[in-house]
Amino acid sequence: DAKTTQPNSMESNEEEPVHLPCNHSTISGTDYIHWYRQLPSQGPEYVIHGLTSNVNNRMASLAIAEDRKSSTLILHRATLRDAAVYYCILRDGARGQNFVFGPGTRLSVLP
């Protein structure tokens, strides 16, 4: 399985944008980039996913580098509720593999 690398932790101030990086230098052409987050005492929840083009939804934006070896999850205005562990995961769309969660990035949001 292709691996991802994320910082262990990050801090942000409330109402400011947050850029969460993810490196995936061994990504293959059929790997989709998925982001999930896990709030305290809850199961993970889907945030966003993409293949090659940048993606936007009501929760966040996903910016994918042109060579696809890295991506950035963007929270446009962080709130206290966004404090969570964020997981960047690659999943092979051709083989339908299971999701492999790494340690993720623990995001703290300061009021």
Add this chain to the structure above:
Amino acid sequence: KAGVTQTPRYLIKTRGQQVTLSCSPISGHRSVSWYQQTPGQGLQFLFEYFSETQRNKGNFPGRFSGRQFSNSRSEMNVSTLELGDSALYLCASSRGTGNTGELFFGEGSRLTVL
């Protein structure tokens, strides 16, 4: 629309016992996967079921097993419990096994083995 429901939410067992955990997926979802989450190992994939067939299996001993019923509900069983099996067990459902389906997780079943 009801989310993924896991029962029981909390349970305590002793070493050597067995446990069965249940997961009811979102209506219309046919794929159910199970994960174990511990502070030391993080989220680890156990297995995935689709239309009553196991499609993928993680690297866990044979004491961990599962099944899926015709209504897509799933159960996982752990036999001969060990202290190290104490964990949060998470179930997730999706429409299919393809890459386009996002996973919807339940709140988990927290197992403590004494």
